[in-house]
Amino acid sequence: MGRVEQAVILAAGEGQRLRPFTVSKPKVMIPIANKPIMQYVIDAVALDGIRNIVVVVGYRKDQVVDYFGSGEKFGVEIDYVEQTQQLGTAHALKQVKKKVHGRFLTLSGDNVIEPGTISTLIDVEQDTILVNEQENISKYGVIEAQDGIVTSIVEKPKEAISHLVNTGIYSFGSEIFDGIEQETDLTSVIRNMIALGREVRICEATGAWLDVVYPWDMLKLNDLALAKTSPVTGGTIESGVTMKGLVSVGKGTIIRSNSYIVGPAIIGENCEIGPSVCILPSTTIGNNVCIAPFTMITNSMIADGVEIGPNSTIQDSIMDKGSLLKGHFVTQSGETDIRIDDEYHRVRIGAILGERCSIGDSVVTCPGVIVGNRSQIRALKVLDGSVPDESLVM
Amino acid sequence: MCGIVGYIGEREAQPILVNCLKRLEYRGYDSCGIALPGNTVETHKDAIRVEALERVLGPSSLPLGIGHTRWATHGKPSQENAHPHEDCGRNIAVVHNGVIDNFLQLREQLSQEGHTFLSETDSEVIPHLIEKYYQGNLEEAVARSLKDIVGSYAFICFHVDHEELVMARNQSPLIVGIGDRENYVASDVPAVLDYTDRVIYVEDGEIGVATKEGIRFSRNGQQVEKTEHQIPWTIEEAQKAGYDHFMIKEIHEQPKVIRNTFKGYISALEPIVTLGVTREIDFNVLILACGTSYHAALIGKHLFQQLAKISVQVELASEFNYSDIVLSKTWVIIITQSGETADSMKALRKAKASGCRTLVITNVVGSSATRLADEVLYITAGPEISVAATKSFVAQLIMLYLLALGWASADTRSLGNMIAELRQLPNRVHEILDREEAIAERAKYLAKYDNIFLVARGVNFPVALEGALKIKEIAYIHAEGFAAGELKHGPFALLTPDTPVIAIVSKDSTYETLLANIREIKARESPVVAIAEDGDVEIDKYVDFVIRVPAVDPLFSPVVNSIALQLLAYYMAKARNCPIDMPRNLAKSVTVE
Numbered sequence: 001m002g003r004v005e006q007a008v009i010l011a012a013g014e015g016q017r018l019r020p021f022t023v024s025k026p027k028v029m030i031p032i033a034n035k036p037i038m039q040y041v042i043d044a045v046a047l048d049g050i051r052n053i054v055v056v057v058g059y060r061k062d063q064v065v066d067y068f069g070s071g072e073k074f075g076v077e078i079d080y081v082e083q084t085q086q087l088g089t090a091h092a093l094k095q096v097k098k099k100v101h102g103r104f105l106t107l108s109g110d111n112v113i114e115p116g117t118i119s120t121l122i123d124v125e126q127d128t129i130l131v132n133e134q135e136n137i138s139k140y141g142v143i144e145a146q147d148g149i150v151t152s153i154v155e156k157p158k159e160a161i162s163h164l165v166n167t168g169i170y171s172f173g174s175e176i177f178d179g180i181e182q183e184t185d186l187t188s189v190i191r192n193m194i195a196l197g198r199e200v201r202i203c204e205a206t207g208a209w210l211d212v213v214y215p216w217d218m219l220k221l222n223d224l225a226l227a228k229t230s231p232v233t234g235g236t237i238e239s240g241v242t243m244k245g246l247v248s249v250g251k252g253t254i255i256r257s258n259s260y261i262v263g264p265a266i267i268g269e270n271c272e273i274g275p276s277v278c279i280l281p282s283t284t285i286g287n288n289v290c291i292a293p294f295t296m297i298t299n300s301m302i303a304d305g306v307e308i309g310p311n312s313t314i315q316d317s318i319m320d321k322g323s324l325l326k327g328h329f330v331t332q333s334g335e336t337d338i339r340i341d342d343e344y345h346r347v348r349i350g351a352i353l354g355e356r357c358s359i360g361d362s363v364v365t366c367p368g369v370i371v372g373n374r375s376q377i378r379a380l381k382v383l384d385g386s387v388p389d390e391s392l393v394m
Numbered sequence: 395m396c397g398i399v400g401y402i403g404e405r406e407a408q409p410i411l412v413n414c415l416k417r418l419e420y421r422g423y424d425s426c427g428i429a430l431p432g433n434t435v436e437t438h439k440d441a442i443r444v445e446a447l448e449r450v451l452g453p454s455s456l457p458l459g460i461g462h463t464r465w466a467t468h469g470k471p472s473q474e475n476a477h478p479h480e481d482c483g484r485n486i487a488v489v490h491n492g493v494i495d496n497f498l499q500l501r502e503q504l505s506q507e508g509h510t511f512l513s514e515t516d517s518e519v520i521p522h523l524i525e526k527y528y529q530g531n532l533e534e535a536v537a538r539s540l541k542d543i544v545g546s547y548a549f550i551c552f553h554v555d556h557e558e559l560v561m562a563r564n565q566s567p568l569i570v571g572i573g574d575r576e577n578y579v580a581s582d583v584p585a586v587l588d589y590t591d592r593v594i595y596v597e598d599g600e601i602g603v604a605t606k607e608g609i610r611f612s613r614n615g616q617q618v619e620k621t622e623h624q625i626p627w628t629i630e631e632a633q634k635a636g637y638d639h640f641m642i643k644e645i646h647e648q649p650k651v652i653r654n655t656f657k658g659y660i661s662a663l664e665p666i667v668t669l670g671v672t673r674e675i676d677f678n679v680l681i682l683a684c685g686t687s688y689h690a691a692l693i694g695k696h697l698f699q700q701l702a703k704i705s706v707q708v709e710l711a712s713e714f715n716y717s718d719i720v721l722s723k724t725w726v727i728i729i730t731q732s733g734e735t736a737d738s739m740k741a742l743r744k745a746k747a748s749g750c751r752t753l754v755i756t757n758v759v760g761s762s763a764t765r766l767a768d769e770v771l772y773i774t775a776g777p778e779i780s781v782a783a784t785k786s787f788v789a790q791l792i793m794l795y796l797l798a799l800g801w802a803s804a805d806t807r808s809l810g811n812m813i814a815e816l817r818q819l820p821n822r823v824h825e826i827l828d829r830e831e832a833i834a835e836r837a838k839y840l841a842k843y844d845n846i847f848l849v850a851r852g853v854n855f856p857v858a859l860e861g862a863l864k865i866k867e868i869a870y871i872h873a874e875g876f877a878a879g880e881l882k883h884g885p886f887a888l889l890t891p892d893t894p895v896i897a898i899v900s901k902d903s904t905y906e907t908l909l910a911n912i913r914e915i916k917a918r919e920s921p922v923v924a925i926a927e928d929g930d931v932e933i934d935k936y937v938d939f940v941i942r943v944p945a946v947d948p949l950f951s952p953v954v955n956s957i958a959l960q961l962l963a964y965y966m967a968k969a970r971n972c973p974i975d976m977p978r979n980l981a982k983s984v985t986v987e
Contacts, residue, residue: 062637252657252658254661256663270653270657270658272661272662272663288653288657290662290817292662305653305820305821307662307817322820322821322824324818324821356821356824356825374825
């Protein structure tokens with residue numbers, strides 16, 4: 001049995017629980033440490049010597065195709081197949097039937113994996129599921145196995161029947177397509193296979209596998225990803241700037257006098273930081289971002305093109321691209337209950353801000369505030385709860 | 395415009411030539427062909443698309459050849475007129491881009507000497523001239539032939555007895571792509587990007603000889619040392635990335651293009667523009683351009699006048715070439731996307747000759763114009779494939795804003811405000827792109843008509859001209875742009891219920907007068923579609939439909955309005971099933987006058 005040479009990446013889904021960030025882009029394009037999630041997947045696949053990749057696109061496909069193109073920049077060859085309706089993972093996989101031959105890997109484009117995570121799956125037989133041990137299993141498909149053979153898969157079990165979580169990464173052969181009939185998701189297809197007496201194996205992941213379900217997961221992943229990036233310094237650093245720890249500065253960026261930056265932190269290209277700005281761990285700043293004097297940012301993600309006015313405090317917050325914030329913007333951080341899909345989640349977080357918002361002077365947000373895309377907030381407001389897309393708060 | 399390619403190396407030349415020709419298709423063409431050196435010259439050519447040519451080609455293992463895409467200038471598109479052209483003995487083949495001014499005279503002379511011509515083209519004199527002077531050395535024969543030729547040219551030729559490509563250039567673009575034991579010759583860099591990113595630019599008056607081992611150049615018989623350039627573009631950038639057409643892809647790239655163009659020149663902190671092009675106080679400013687770039691120049695005129703209080707003249711480069719005025723103490727600004735436009739190049743040479751300071755605003759690094767001008771400002775729009783210019787136009791505008799702001803006499807505070815507005819423009823453009831669907835709806839409605847008028851006043855008048863040009867060139871609808879005040883001096887006679895009018899309404903000093911004009915148009919029962927900013931509720935009372943654009947400072951309104959018109963033209967063309975990226979009879983960079 002030779003090495004597997006082809007991989008299918010499922011990248012058609014929207015990721016509704018990550019709104020407002022997924023209104024204008026698919027989940028796979030959400031940046032973590034200035035890299036779209038799917039790029040982590042492609043990098044890992046390429047590292048294990050797989051060059052031939054088929055990507056199933058759907059929701060906002062232009063953004064995926066635009067970014068990854070022919071794959072040349074990432075050292076792989078990418079072929080795209082469109083899933084016009086997002087009817088689940090099995091339906092998505094069915095779209096590539098004519099494009100794959102023999103044994104191939106199937107991965108989800110919206111989980112962050114490390115280089116090496118899938119290495120063990122390269123040389124195993126087909127019909128194998130990559131599993132990962134997780135402490136809290138309540139939101140995953142959990143696998144029970146005996147001697148490496150799967151006995152059952154239970155979705156979101158109430159009790160911890162096992163700590164082995166289905167990563168959604170599989171090794172299949174082309175026979176898998178015979179098993180997909182009316183089933184929409186791959187878990188049901190695999191259950192059917194087991195019921196018909198086929199052996200489905202497990203194989204343990206050899207590196208991190210991280211899932212992004214809710215916006216606050218992005219901050220956690222950002223922290224982990226930042227710790228592993230190697231610092232690069234481009235741009236101009238004026239005299240009197242202090243930089244400690246792993247700090248990356250993109251080309252064309254200027255960091256002005258008296259700024260104080262503690263890594264891990266990434267600052268993208270063509271940014272203007274300072275003078276006298278304080279950036280603390282674990283912060284990612286995109287390209288073309290502008291941060292005015294006397295602003296402090298800690299443990300936050302600021303996307304491309306955001307402008308932050310003077311004397312602002314931003315902590316444990318995520319801002320999507322292109323927002324314009326006037327001065328004295330303060331995000332309060334703390335433990336709070338956030339409701340998403342009728343479920344309450346207790347998390348420690350600052351503000352979540354959609355793209356291209358406009359925020360007036362001296363606005364304060366309470367912990368867990370979600371501001372929808374393209375909203376306008378007038379000066380001197382205190383925001384709490386969530387503000388829908390394109391709102392005007394006067 | 396015509397495109398030429400050549401290959402010499404160790405691989406089969408035929409598929410490489412075909413691929414290079416495909417990469418040149420964006421220049422627009424009506425015929426194509428290739429020639430390879432067999433026992434005699436083996437030529438395949440016709441008035442067909444490159445794909446059709448590819449289907450009729452048989453197998454060939456020859457590792458040398460030349461190819462051509464023709465955009466008819468002398469003689470109709472036909473098999474005879476397509477290149478490559480051969481000599482009488484069928485030993486020499488030539489592909490040519492340019493115009494031989496004295497070809498009638500040369501042709502008559504060669505005919506008297508016994509040469510037989512098969513086509514109506516000017517280009518065919520070249521192989522016959524080379525044949526006349528050939529005495530066993532192709533390079534020498536070419537050099538001797540050039541002494542007889544008057545006109546513009548970039549050509550590549552081979553002789554079946556020699557493993558070499560000989561090329562020459564005068565006023566038409568020509569580049570060489572350097573490979574590993576192989577070399578490429580082409581009109582334009584994208585043709586060879588699949589194979590190499592190492593490029594040499596051939597200059598006017600140079601003759602080059604390429605073999606598979608290397609390439610050498612000479613000028614007047616003297617060896618010339620050339621520098622190699624690394625091309626930063628990738629072929630991937632020159633592809634569609636999931637969009638239906640290059641045009642719509644390029645429209646969507648505009649927020650990024652705007653940002654890339656002003657990047658490094660302005661900052662959030664300090665209200666200054668650092669372009670490095672200083673204005674001499676007592677100098678006049680003359681802007682020369684053609685086509686879409688001319689419309690950018692007209693908007694530039696308003697910007698210089700309003701921001702820098704400089705009096706500016708704008709002329710079509712093609713017309714300027716006929717004026718006898720001797721310029722002095724003038725900044726001549728030439729705007730050309732490709733840096734190769736023949737009329738603009740001629741105007742540039744004329745301006746240089748009369749001792750003017752020259753500044754070129756272009757998109758193409760290393761293009762002919764950049765090598766001639768005193769100063770160059772690059773718009774960083776990336777390769778523009780669609781024949782209809784969109785992002786390069788907007789990038790040219792941004793460069794003109796920067797230049798006008800850089801030369802502005804405005805006080806620091808208002809300069810700071812303008813720079814802040816400019817920095818926010820990419821976001822405003824995003825907002826227009828978000829309204830694509832609404833604009834597409836209006837386009838479906840307008841696409842039903844055969845005549846459309848566009849009216850505006852002030853800084854938006856050139857936007858009306860540019861919008862009309864876009865509608866004409868890609869949607870094939872007769873469209874005319876007018877200064878709103880000029881309607882009553884004639885065009886009014888054409889207004890009927892079947893001639894919709896697009897009014898570009900800006901909330902500046904022209905607003906009230908333009909509303910009055912719209913009332914006059916409505917009185918003739920013509921449907922009126924307004925392009926107006928968010929928050930302008932007054933306009934609803936006057937017109938049938940409103941296309942909304944985000945509110946910006948009136949001086950920046952040409953950017954948002956022209957992007958709304960680009961989308962409108964694109965969806966009108968789509969509704970009419972037009973070949974959007976390659977409209978009939980048009981070429982991307984016009985390298986003939």
